[in-house]
Amino acid sequence: MSTETYRRAAETGDVDLALTAFAPDAVLHSPLTSRVVFTGHAQLRPLLEVAFSHLTELTFHTDAGDDRTRVVVYTARIGGEAIEEAAVLRLNAAGLIEDATLFVRTLPALVALMDRFGPDIARRNGRPLAARVLGVLAKPLLAMVRSGDRHAVPLAAPRT
Structure with missing residues (x-):
């Protein structure tokens, strides 16, 4: 099943293996905005x-669903922050991921x-100015959050 391949690839950082889990025209929906969609292996x-x-210390802890729709969940670390990500994966008839949200x-x-x-994505897409702007814009937001x-x-948390 492609979710097992995807999990193994993510846990080992193997991009080539990960791509074998995706249909050639697969669509991935960003968790940041509905305006960004990644389509196809390229x-x-x-x-x-x-x-x-x-992503470091990446470990999957949940893989649930049926042969057409799976939900996989992992924990990891990014820039010192603990992160948990869930992906809703829709599979095609061949069992490849055709849509990931x-x-x-x-x-x-x-x-x-x-x-x-x-x-990093802007740089890899040949947009160095956009990469600099994104780097600058994210820093104050990260500090505030x-x-x-x-x-x-903690001020809103229940008293113990």
Whole structure:
């Protein structure tokens, strides 16, 4: 099954193996925005290279569903943040991933993902100016989210 191949590839950082789990015209929906979609192996390769270069300690803990729709969930670290990502994977008749929609938690991890992935993907797509702009724009947001998570969120938590 392609989810087993995808899991093994992600855990070992093997981009070529990961691509064998995807249909040639597969579509991947970004967890950051509905305006970004990656289509086909040519667009998925740089995304997977960036992902595998920044995610550490990646371990899958859930793989559920049927032969047409699977949900896989993993934990990892990105830029010092713990991250958990769920992917809803729709499989074609051959069992290859034809559509993947990603969901990330926590908010600090999502912003860390944006901070790390955005500039690298822009660079790999031949957009060095966009890479610099994305790198600059993400830093204050990351600082605000981390500060809020550390100092503001505990103010709303139940008292123990």
